[in-house]
Amino acid sequence: MEEEKGLTEIKLKVRSVKRERERKYRDYPAVVDKSTAAHDFWEPIVHLGLWDIKGHQIVKGPWGGGTVEQAKKRAPKEFMVIDRASFALYSHSYGLVSPFFRGLLEGKLMGTKCPKCGTVYCPPRAHCWNPQCKVADCFDNWVDLPSAGIIHTFTVQCLAAAPFEHMLPFSMGWVQVDGADTTLSMLLHIRPKELFIGKKVNIEFMPKESRKGDLMDLYAVAAIQDEKPPEWACLQKDPKEMESVENSTKATLEFIKNRYGIDNSPETRGW
Amino acid sequence: MPKPNRRVAICGGGIFRPDLWHGENAEEGVATAYQDLLRQCPNLEPDDIDAVMMSYFSDHLNQQLCMGWIIQDYLGLHNKPGYRVESGGSTPLDALINAYYLIQSGFFDVILIPGWEWMCEVDVASTNEMIASAADTDWDFPVGGYYNAYYAAMEVRHMQLYGETCEDLGRIAVKNHNNSTHIPFSQWLSQHGTAPITLEDYWKSRLVCWPYRVLNNAVMSEGACCILMAAEEKVNRFTDTPMWITGVGLGTDSMRPGDRTVDFVYAGFKDEAKIYPDFVKIPKTPYPDMANFASLHVAAKRAYAQAGITNPLKEIDLMELFTPYDGVELCLYEDLGLCGRGEGKYMIREGIVEYGGECPVLLSGGLTSTGHPVGATTLYYTTFLYWQLAGKVKEMCGPDGLQVPNAKRALITGHGGTGCQGGVIIFERD
Ligand SMILES: [Zn+2]
Numbered sequence: 001m002e003e004e005k006g007l008t009e010i011k012l013k014v015r016s017v018k019r020e021r022e023r024k025y026r027d028y029p030a031v032v033d034k035s036t037a038a039h040d041f042w043e044p045i046v047h048l049g050l051w052d053i054k055g056h057q058i059v060k061g062p063w064g065g066g067t068v069e070q071a072k073k074r075a076p077k078e079f080m081v082i083d084r085a086s087f088a089l090y091s092h093s094y095g096l097v098s099p100f101f102r103g104l105l106e107g108k109l110m111g112t113k114c115p116k117c118g119t120v121y122c123p124p125r126a127h128c129w130n131p132q133c134k135v136a137d138c139f140d141n142w143v144d145l146p147s148a149g150i151i152h153t154f155t156v157q158c159l160a161a162a163p164f165e166h167m168l169p170f171s172m173g174w175v176q177v178d179g180a181d182t183t184l185s186m187l188l189h190i191r192p193k194e195l196f197i198g199k200k201v202n203i204e205f206m207p208k209e210s211r212k213g214d215l216m217d218l219y220a221v222a223a224i225q226d227e228k229p230p231e232w233a234c235l236q237k238d239p240k241e242m243e244s245v246e247n248s249t250k251a252t253l254e255f256i257k258n259r260y261g262i263d264n265s266p267e268t269r270g271w
Numbered sequence: 272m273p274k275p276n277r278r279v280a281i282c283g284g285g286i287f288r289p290d291l292w293h294g295e296n297a298e299e300g301v302a303t304a305y306q307d308l309l310r311q312c313p314n315l316e317p318d319d320i321d322a323v324m325m326s327y328f329s330d331h332l333n334q335q336l337c338m339g340w341i342i343q344d345y346l347g348l349h350n351k352p353g354y355r356v357e358s359g360g361s362t363p364l365d366a367l368i369n370a371y372y373l374i375q376s377g378f379f380d381v382i383l384i385p386g387w388e389w390m391c392e393v394d395v396a397s398t399n400e401m402i403a404s405a406a407d408t409d410w411d412f413p414v415g416g417y418y419n420a421y422y423a424a425m426e427v428r429h430m431q432l433y434g435e436t437c438e439d440l441g442r443i444a445v446k447n448h449n450n451s452t453h454i455p456f457s458q459w460l461s462q463h464g465t466a467p468i469t470l471e472d473y474w475k476s477r478l479v480c481w482p483y484r485v486l487n488n489a490v491m492s493e494g495a496c497c498i499l500m501a502a503e504e505k506v507n508r509f510t511d512t513p514m515w516i517t518g519v520g521l522g523t524d525s526m527r528p529g530d531r532t533v534d535f536v537y538a539g540f541k542d543e544a545k546i547y548p549d550f551v552k553i554p555k556t557p558y559p560d561m562a563n564f565a566s567l568h569v570a571a572k573r574a575y576a577q578a579g580i581t582n583p584l585k586e587i588d589l590m591e592l593f594t595p596y597d598g599v600e601l602c603l604y605e606d607l608g609l610c611g612r613g614e615g616k617y618m619i620r621e622g623i624v625e626y627g628g629e630c631p632v633l634l635s636g637g638l639t640s641t642g643h644p645v646g647a648t649t650l651y652y653t654t655f656l657y658w659q660l661a662g663k664v665k666e667m668c669g670p671d672g673l674q675v676p677n678a679k680r681a682l683i684t685g686h687g688g689t690g691c692q693g694g695v696i697i698f699e700r701d
Contacts, residue, residue, distance in 0.1 A: 010662045065287055065303040067455035079294030086334065094409065119533055129525075130535040150552065151531065153431075153561055155423035156481040157415065161403050164398035164415040172415050173424055174529040174561065181530035181555055185414045192481070197431045198550060214413045231388050232550060234431040235481065241437055248478035 009053065011042055024091075032063050035091070042089055049085030056082045064206070094213075096126035096139040104217040107205040109145045112128040112138040120145075122180035147203040148223065151182075156192045156235075156245055158252040166260045169252040173202060175220055187219040189271040192245045194222055195231035278503040279374045281698065282512035283311040284654025286386075289642025290455035296343040297338065297389045300495040303384065306345055306646075310498045312509040315499065319508070321379035322352040324451035326366035326386035327358060327646035331401040333389055338404060342385055342547040352379075359405045360593060360686035361385070361692040363649035364685020366463025368519045368694055370500050380584040382529055387495035402491065405688055407527050407555035419488055421689050423480035426598030427526060429562035430482065431444045432551060435601060437684055441473035442619045443597040444486040444639065450626065452586050454655070455671050456482030479684040482598075488597035489579075489638040498637035498651035517680075518580070518697035520573030522566035524559065529690040530555060538563045546613055550648070558612070559690070566693035574682075575608075584609045584623075586677040589631045589659060593686040595638050603684065604632075607695070626673045634659070634673045646694070649685050655699075656681045660700040 021039060059079045062071040070212030096100050100123070103110045111122035116133040126139040164170075171190060174183035186203070190196065200223035211217040229236045236242050253265055285308025287300040289294075294305065309315055324344075325339040339355040355420045356366040363386045370382040390398055406456040411421065413491070429435070445468055451457045452465040469488070476484040494527040499509060505514045525531055532554035540541060547553045559565035571583070590607075594600040601615040609630060610618055618624050624632040635641050635655045658667045660681060664674035678700075 018441070032517065052480070063291070063294050065307050068288065068290075068457070068461040069455060071288070077294060084334075085532050091288075092409075123527065125528070129311070129530075132535070152529070153424045154429035155420050155427060155478075157423075158416055158477070158481075159419065159479045161400040163394055163400060163416040164396070166416060170415055172420055176532065177554075181533040183532055184526075184530055185411050185416065187414055197428060197554065215410065216413055229550075230550065232431075232548070234427060238436065243480060244474070245481050248481075 008048075010049070011052070035249045039089065046089045047240050048088045051084060051086045054083040054085060057081055065155045078247055097124045098141060100124045101213040104205070104215075105208075105211050105213055106210065107211075109147055109203060109218070110142050111145050111177070111178060113141050113143045114138050121182055122177045122184050123182060145178070145179050149175040149180075149201055149203065149220070150172050151188070151195070151199045151201060152176050152183040153197055153219070154188055154195050156195070156249065166262055167264065168256050169249040169264065171195060175203070175222075176204070178182055184215070186215055187223050189269075191217045191266060191271060192249060193236060193242060194227060194229060195235060196229040199227070199229075200224060208242065274549045274643060276375055276377055277397070278515055279371050280501060280503065280506045280515045281309055281512075281653060282501050282506060282509035282513055283658055284499070284650060285309070285311060285349060285497040286456055287495040287655060288461075288650065289492040289644050289647065290461050291458060291491065291493070293389075293493045297333065297387050297493075297495065297637065298341050299340050300389075300493070301385050301387050301497065302345055304387075304495040304497045307384075307457055308499060312499055314508050317348060319381050319505070320348060320383045321350050322354070322365060322370075322373065322382050323365050324370040324373075324382050324384045325353060325355045326363040326650065327386060328362045328388055328646070329390075329401060331404065332398065333392055336607070340676060342387070346385070348383065356553055358692045359687030360595060360645060360648070360683075361685035361687035362646050362695065362696055364683065364694040365521070365692070367498065367500070367653065367696060368521060369600050371534050371549055371696075374500060374502050375596065380505050382586060384500060384650065386496040386498075386510040386647040386650040388646045389493045389650075391493055395491060395583065395688060401569050411529070418689070419480045421528060422596040422598065423483045424683065425561055425689060426482060426596065427604055428560065429598060430561075431618070432546070432548065432562055435616035439483075439601065439616045439619055440482060440487055440597045441470050443600050444473050444476075444484070446471055446619070446625055447597070447633050447636050448486060448633050448640045450673060451640035453634075454636055454641050454672050455668055456488055456651075456655060457636055458642040462632070479649055483596055486690060487597040487639065489643040490640070492642040492644040494642055494644035494647050494651070496647040496654060498650050498653060512657075512663070514657045514660050514698045514700060514701065518574035518576070518578030518694060519695070520570035520575075520577070521692070521694045522568070522570035522573070523692050524564070524566040526688065526691055528561045531559055531565075532551050532562050532634050534565070540683045544648045559606075563602050563612070564606045564686070564690035564692050564693060566696065567603060567686065570684075570693050570695040571607045574697050578697040578699075580697065582680070583607060584630055587630060587680050589634060589636055589656070589675050590651075590682045591637070591639065591656055591684075592632055593649060593652075593684045594633065595643065595686070597639065599686065600632065607682070607684070626675075631673075631675060634675070649683060651698075653683055655682060
């Protein structure tokens with residue numbers, strides 16, 4: 001293990017040794033560069049894997065074809081299972097809809113409007129997808145949208161993919177921003193007992209210094225304080241379901257506290 | 272509707288069963304499935320195979336590009352034309368349809384279709400992350416998203432519009448898990464045995480993304496399956512009980528489900544707008560909205576037209592639907608025309624889709640119980656349908672096998688993304 005650590009350190013040095021960063025767009029001016037410093041820091045880290053084998057296990061397990069019963073009756077075999085790691089840092093262009101994401105940095109919501117059919121897209125499309133419009137250019141036709149909309153649909157998550165696990169429990173959903181024809185996915189900082197389809201929301205932005213230029217820069221909050229869901233609201237109309245959601249979110253809070261030491265309770269987060 | 276040049280049939284399927292983990296790696300699993308196929312079709316010689324159509328979904332899960340080359344080489348079939356098909360969850364169905372096109376058009380007579388997926392090399396949260404990168408990574412993925420959440424949100428919308436309840440989703444989960452205990456190759460059976468479950472167990476199962484509980488969601492699996500498909504001139508060499516492909520259809524829909532409020536290509540379904548309750552703002556495109564699956568709706572229409580089906584509920588004996596989440600099954604009853612829009616809930620409440628019902632759905636147990644190694648998934652369930660139409664369920668699954676008496680015609684679906692791609696195949700026996 002010590003030897004392995006030494007080797008990894010050498011490989012990391014090889015990776016991070018100061019050399020000029022690849023610039024695929026070196027012929028074009030970087031009007032804003034908030035990347036180089038971040039790149040110097042992250043590039044070696046994401047390569048911690050380096051395709052090195054970090055360890056292995058010998059696992060004794062069933063093998064061969066046929067039914068479950070047949071497989072489990074056979075004398076097990078020993079399989080060697082290696083741990084191998086690797087990854088990379090992606091420099092990805094947002095393309096012609098980049099103004100939307102620059103808008104997020106400024107705390108502004110924008111959509112594109114098709115000059116031919118008038119459809120307002122948020123998420124924006126650089127080209128209209130209405131077949132009648134034959135991918136008409138929309139990318140120079142931006143419209144400012146209000147920070148308000150209605151919930152088109154939602155879910156309450158007690159499980160999430162790896163990058164978002166520490167934020168559990170939370171709700172995400174699709175919001176139709178006022179004036180837009182399509183719906184935008186976002187986090188809903190709204191307690192489950194207040195969530196319903198058709199609910200009016202306001203869209204708020206993270207503090208300026210923590211905005212990064214993706215949809216995590218914004219979130220929806222209830223437009224009307226302590227709004228009681230209508231009697232047809234599918235989550236609340238069955239008290240048993242509502243109770244089960246409350247219990248599950250509580251259990252998830254505990255789980256996250258134990259695993260990451262993070263307190264996501266409504267009292268701390270405010271939602 | 273193009274007129275088929277000649278008839279094409281499935282001649283058999285070989286299985287390497289799905290489970291949460293296998294010691295064997297993918298190529299060894301596929302080889303085991305191929306051995307099983309060779310046993311089912313004793314006349315099959317490598318020289319009979321004109322081409323290989325490979326079905327696997329992810330390059331990320333094993334950090335191996337061009338896995339198909341490894342498979343062809345490993346099976347000793349690397350002198351044949353080889354194709355890889357990839358369309359998310361629809362991958363294996365798409366592979367079947369592409370093989371069908373190539374045989375039906377006369378390019379090849381016999382195609383081997385190996386499918387596999389090894390999904391458990393990374394932790395489950397990371398597998399979810401890698402699968403979710405099939406969603407739009409600029410727009411839908413960054414928002415805490417993964418497929419459980421996307422599908423849950425779609426089901427919430429459907430539930431709000433049409434009034435099914437969590438209990439309906441529970442009934443579907445109970446039906447499928449209990450069907451799965453009759454499949455001796457099932458992952459659920461491997462991990463939990465053959466004891467049936469009840470709605471009580473369902474209510475106790477952990478909430479994942481409301482309204483979906485653990486028992487509503489597809490499992491993570493490793494496994495492989497090999498299907499043999501042949502033109503009518505060659506069929507008799509391999510089987511006495513060919514399963515003919517009499518209709519195929521493919522469909523697609525928007526990448527982001529949130530765009531389906533203004534889904535111009537589906538503007539043709541506006542007549543159904545009357546279904547909307549008063550309190551809901553009607554989107555520009557009322558169907559599929561962000562609730563139903565238009566890709567499957569058009570795929571089914573195309574397949575029915577080719578097979579001459581006008582009343583699917585009456586004319587099809589059983590169905591294997593691709594349902595990674597139980598709400599998809601409920602929606603597909605509607606999208607496939609088994610009932611009207613919004614009436615999916617009655618199909619499960621009235622037992623129409625249970626074993627013994629008018630049109631049993633997922634007697635295999637399906638993705639939430641029997642297994643879902645993506646590239647192999649629809650190939651397994653095609654193999655199970657093959658046993659059904661050949662009357663071999665009890666021979667293959669034992670005396671507890673759920674054979675549909677005298678089954679003549681079956682349907683299978685594939686389903687990728689949030690219904691971004693879907694496909695339907697109709698199978699018939701002589
Ligand atoms: Zn347009």
